[in-house]
Amino acid sequence: xxxxxxxxxxxxxxxxxxxxxxxxxxxxxxxxxxxxxxxxxxxxxxxxxxxxxxxxxxxxxxxxxxxxxxxxxxxxxxxxxxxxxxxxxxxxxxxxxxxxxxxxxxxxxxxxxxxxxxxxxxxxxxxxxxxxxxxxxxxxxxxxxxxxxxxxxxxxxxxxxxxxxxxxxxxxxxxxxxxxxxxxxxxxxxxxx
Numbered sequence: 001x002x003x004x005x006x007x008x009x010x011x012x013x014x015x016x017x018x019x020x021x022x023x024x025x026x027x028x029x030x031x032x033x034x035x036x037x038x039x040x041x042x043x044x045x046x047x048x049x050x051x052x053x054x055x056x057x058x059x060x061x062x063x064x065x066x067x068x069x070x071x072x073x074x075x076x077x078x079x080x081x082x083x084x085x086x087x088x089x090x091x092x093x094x095x096x097x098x099x100x101x102x103x104x105x106x107x108x109x110x111x112x113x114x115x116x117x118x119x120x121x122x123x124x125x126x127x128x129x130x131x132x133x134x135x136x137x138x139x140x141x142x143x144x145x146x147x148x149x150x151x152x153x154x155x156x157x158x159x160x161x162x163x164x165x166x167x168x169x170x171x172x173x174x175x176x177x178x179x180x181x182x183x184x185x186x187x188x189x190x191x192x193x
Contacts, residue, residue: 004131007083008124015092017060023053026063027081033066035076054079062086089124090117112188119186145192158189 009015017023022045029039040050057063058079066080090097098114123139130137148154165187174180 004083005085006127007086008089008128009086010089010091010124012092014060014062015088017056018062018086020053023057023062026050026053026057030057030063030079030081031084033078033080035069035071035078037071037076087120087124090121109190112190115186115188119184122184146189161187161189 009018018027025043026039029042036051036054037047039054040047043050054063058065062082063079064082066078068075069078070076098110098117123137126137126139146157148157165185169185176182
């Protein structure tokens with residue numbers, strides 16, 4: 001069984017297990033196969049305490065068995081994190097999650113956060129669906145930092161970017177039909193602090 005590149009945590013009880021500070025340290029230590037005793041030694045914690053948390057993480061399917069290792073006269077179970085990285089789904093917040101309501105309207109930072117959360121949820125679902133079908137998800141992302149000398153330059157950039165995106169979508173986008181596959185495009189520009 002291969003380890004996932006990314007696991008999306010959508011279950012509240014699984015998130016609660018993961019978000020314990022000690023368990024996060026254990027998960028970090030288990031990026032490669034390791035025994036609970038080895039983790040305890042590296043964290044300088046009692047083995048029994050680490051064993052308890054390892055069992056909880058394994059029960060929540062955040063750690064998986066990764067073979068056994070013989071140490072002296074003992075056979076130790078080794079564990080590895082079930083994914084290389086994890087992301088918490090916005091759906092964990094239920095009705096409190098940011099959405100497309102009035103607080104997220106217009107050209108505002110709350111609107112950008114709502115769109116980013118929607119993108120995270122959409123891509124997370126698509127990753128899970130592709131994984132169950134044994135497919136690789138076709139997606140693209142571009143990220144860069146840009147600097148502006150003036151507010152006028154930023155506005156001109158935004159106008160030019162909008163025109164360019166509109167042009168590219170009109171040239172390459174197909175009319176909505178049953179035979180076409182929908183993609184969502186999100187372009188954002190925000191100040192760094």
